[in-house]
Amino acid sequence: MRSWIGAALLLLLAACAPRSAGGAETPVALVFPGGVVQGRWVEAAGASFPLPAPPLDVDAGDQGLEVLYPYVWQRYLGGELLTSYDLPARARAVRARPEPVVLLEDGLYTPESGWRAFPARDAVRTGQGTFWVNDEGLWRGADRLQDGDFERVVALGRGVLALGRGRALLWPAERELELPRDWTAADAAGDLYLLTPAGVHRYDPEGYELGFYAGDFRDLAASRAAGVWLLTQGGEPVHLTLELEEAW
Numbered sequence: 001m002r003s004w005i006g007a008a009l010l011l012l013l014a015a016c017a018p019r020s021a022g023g024a025e026t027p028v029a030l031v032f033p034g035g036v037v038q039g040r041w042v043e044a045a046g047a048s049f050p051l052p053a054p055p056l057d058v059d060a061g062d063q064g065l066e067v068l069y070p071y072v073w074q075r076y077l078g079g080e081l082l083t084s085y086d087l088p089a090r091a092r093a094v095r096a097r098p099e100p101v102v103l104l105e106d107g108l109y110t111p112e113s114g115w116r117a118f119p120a121r122d123a124v125r126t127g128q129g130t131f132w133v134n135d136e137g138l139w140r141g142a143d144r145l146q147d148g149d150f151e152r153v154v155a156l157g158r159g160v161l162a163l164g165r166g167r168a169l170l171w172p173a174e175r176e177l178e179l180p181r182d183w184t185a186a187d188a189a190g191d192l193y194l195l196t197p198a199g200v201h202r203y204d205p206e207g208y209e210l211g212f213y214a215g216d217f218r219d220l221a222a223s224r225a226a227g228v229w230l231l232t233q234g235g236e237p238v239h240l241t242l243e244l245e246e247a248w
Contacts, residue, residue: 029235032060033189033223036237042079043237049079060223061096068094073102073109088115097223098155099125108132118142122152124160131160131171138162138171145171154188157205161192168192170205177207189222189242200230202244213244 030037035044037058040051042065057068064077070090075083089104101124102109107117108130118139120132129140133150138160146169150162162169166181185195191210192203199214217238219231227247228240239247 028054029231029237030055030058031219031221031229031231031237032058032065033187033221033226033229034060035229036231036235038235042076047079049076051076056091057093059094059096059100059221060226061098061100063096063100066094066096066100068102075100085109085111093122095122095124097124098127101125101130116141121150124153124155126155126160131162133162138169146174152186154186154192156188156192161188161205168207175207177203179203179207184218185220187220187222189224189228191242193220193222193228195220195230200228200240200244202242211244213240 028039035042037055040054042049042051051067053069055067055069059066064075064082067074067076068091071087073085073087073091073094074081087102087104087109089106091102091104093103095101103120103123107115108120108123109115110125118132119134121134123130123132131153132139133153135149136144137147138145138150148162148164148169150164152163154161156170159171159173162171163179163186166179168177168179170177179194180196183194183196187193194201194203195217199212200220201209202211203209216233217230218233220228222228227242228244230238232238241247
């Protein structure tokens with residue numbers, strides 16, 4: 001449901017937020033496919049606009065920019081607020097693609113199904129359902145599909161890829177892929193993009209490495225429409241094509 005009251009409360013909280021004794025704190029940067037959020041300012045191609053307060057997480061998909069606060073989830077398009085939802089528990093992360101789903105501290109939330117008590121480390125929502133992972137395996141809804149210890153799940157090809165340390169499981173093919181153990185972030189845009197301390201790796205759904213871009217980055221986001229976006233350790237965005245070539 002819409003939550004204009006929640007948006008107003010966030011504005012009040014932003015205005016009342018404490019400041020450090022030494023001056024304004026360095027804004028926290030978050031990257032999404034298409035741009036970056038610096039503090040409460042969204043910087044994207046053709047758009048720059050403020051949010052009510054610095055968000056907890058952001059992601060971008062076909063429906064717009066998904067912006068997450070601890071108890072409120074908002075959607076923006078072209079800088080305009082489209083929809084706002086009150087969340088039943090504290091949020092952890094939002095995944096926008098292919099369909100949006102919010103990870104809560106005690107479950108998952110979607111507008112259609114509301115809160116579900118799934119103890120997920122990560123989740124992805126596709127036309128085949130909501131898939132999620134934890135230290136017991138890969139799940140779809142209440143059904144466990146495969147045993148394993150997984151930390152991330154993304155939509156890849158016609159299925160999903162559940163990522164663990166050094167290995168990943170492609171479902172429904174039930175094929176295992178070997179991956180670096182030291183990856184720190186992952187996203188999918190036709191292929192898998194994996195961030196390690198050395199840089200960004202690109203793998204096809206068969207597990208073959210197609211490309212590499214060296215650098216010291218702290219986060220990545222990728223989509224077919226926007227390419228690959230990286231965040232440097234200093235909070236600056238770097239934009240690459242899907243072939244891991246510099247786009248600017």
